[in-house]
Amino acid sequence: MILTQATQIAERIRAELAPYCERIEIAGSIRRRKPEVGDIEIVCIPWTFEAGLFSGGHIVVDPAFCSLVNRWPAVKGQPTGKYTQRRLPEGINIDLFIARPENWGLIFAIRTGSAAYSHNVLAAGWCRAGYHSMDGMLVTFSKGSPHPHPVREERELFNLIGLPWVEPWERNL
Secondary structure, eight states: OBHHHHHHHHHHHHHHHGGGEEEEEEOHHHHTTOSBOSSEEEEEEEOEEEOOTTSTTOEEEOHHHHHHHHTSOEEEEOTTSSEEEEEOTTSOEEEEEEOOTTTHHHHHHHHHSOHHHIIIIIIHHHHHTTOEEETTEEEEEETTEEEEEOOOSHHHHHHHTTOOOOOGGGOOO
């Protein structure tokens, strides 16, 4: 699909989901401004709620968010997890990546891509800096125990791993 068409669809979906999200942004090849787009990638932090008085503190994703996402046929995953892929009526897949405030910057940077950039530059950079990726977080180990390092913004990731900022449209390998 051409960039302008995919962008229109992505912006519409972002606007539909935004009331049910703490944060939501378009990522992937659209953010990198590629002329042709294979799928739509969106990173979001849906609102969550305590399940109820007797739930024992169990947290659930906003049911309205789940309902909106579930109107599209599932390819894989659920809106209550870390990732779901859906097939849109326009004939393109949407990949929704569910982040948390403490890992937003990491997930958004990785999902902006390109895949080769994420692997060869970002992941290689955090490995060189002594970090490991575990459960959507960057961690270091002390006495065998993981210690998470929040990455709330993309620029924090670049700073943390000692890389200069690179604009999304320049992240192609």
